[in-house]
Amino acid sequence: MDCWEATPRLLFLSEDPGCGKTRALTVTSHLVPRADLIGDLTPAGLYSSIDESLQDFGSRPTILYDELDTVFGPGRDAREMRRLIDIGHDRRATVKRKIGKQTVRFQVYAAMALAAKMDAGEVPSTIRTRSVVIQMKPRAPHEKVERWNRRTSPAEAAPLRDTLQLWAEFVHQHAHEYLPEIPEGIEDRDADVWEALLSVADLAGGHWPSTARVAAVAVVAASGVRAEPSRGVRLLWDIKAVFDKQRVDRMFTERLLAELKSLDESPWESLKPITMAQLLKRYGVKPEDQRIGETVRRGYQREYFTGAWLRWPEPATPATSATSATSEQSDE
Secondary structure, three states: OOOOOEOOEEEEEOOOOOOOHHHHHHHHHOOOOOEEEEOOOOHHHHHHHHHHHHHHHOOOOEEEEOOOHHHHOOOOOOHHHHHHHHHOOEOOOEEEEEEOOEEEEEEOOOEEEEEEOOOHHHOOHHHHOOEEEEEOOOOOOOOOOOOOOOOOHHHHHHHHHHHHHHHHHHHHHHHHHOOOOOOOOOOHHHHHHHHHHHHHHHHHOOOHHHHHHHHHHHHHHHHHHHOOOOHHHHHHHHHHHHHHHHOOOEEEHHHHHHHHHHOOOOOOOOOOHHHHHHHHHOOOOOOEEEEEOOEEEEEEEHHHHHHHHHHOOOOOOHHHHHHHHHHHHHHO
16 A cells, blocks of 8 residues: 555446445455445544554554445535545545644545445535446346355455455565556546555456456546546537538528537427526637528638637447457557
8 A cells, every 4th residue: 555646446336235345345345455344434443443453463454335325415515524535545644633721633545435325426426436346236136156155265365365365465675666557538537546556456467467457447547438528528528529511611690500509319498598608708718700502690600619629539339349449458
């Protein structure tokens, strides 16, 4: 943990029961250092748990938090817990609390895996964008696995856990100095999330460097598709779709609105010219007089949107992105 500037959250999600979310946390608890498997957690409990582990053992716990949906479900206000989960992915993060007459600073940087009976879109965006999201699903009838035995399985996991610990100690110094190559298209917070994982993959060698990068590109692309865009960004994307479909370089406002309203599942039925102008103003786009044939009216040119489309591009589909990453790895 001290080798990274940031650590991702591992987020097991499914809207349906019986998909293995809690089991995933239980299995994880047998393979990580100082596992702290929790079904109910308060903000004070979270930072106190990390502080106590540092004080007693000199190392951070691994927080395994089940039933996150009970915290962030509909109608719940959990801003303090959300902030702690958010900032705790950063190694420099601390919180200050008044204890008696003294102000005490608590470290909140820790590895964390979360499980929730939620759709990805229901998870607070600040948590989702700091996470590697694992979409869980029930096992099909033809998929046979050995029964998980709560009494014997922990002992069976011990050799693997010990091997992981020895390997981590062996590569520790290399990890301190190592900076992985981040795939193109993974930037900013996504790069923070995946840097540690790509470092581990490169240090492990074998097929892992390629496998991890394909996974990173696919997961980041999928997260982008699931993230709900703002109304203004959605308008930018739909205007691009209209210009691409019509193959023109300018349109009067009335025609552009009509084309927007004709799109499949269009959210623009009640959109007015003045409202559209207000939304687009945020992105440096405003209507001007346009001449088409002998007619002059207010409207927009395709070139007005070029800069905005570059800054707020519509995300690629996961399948396309993963295929691209596979091709790049093959070329190398």
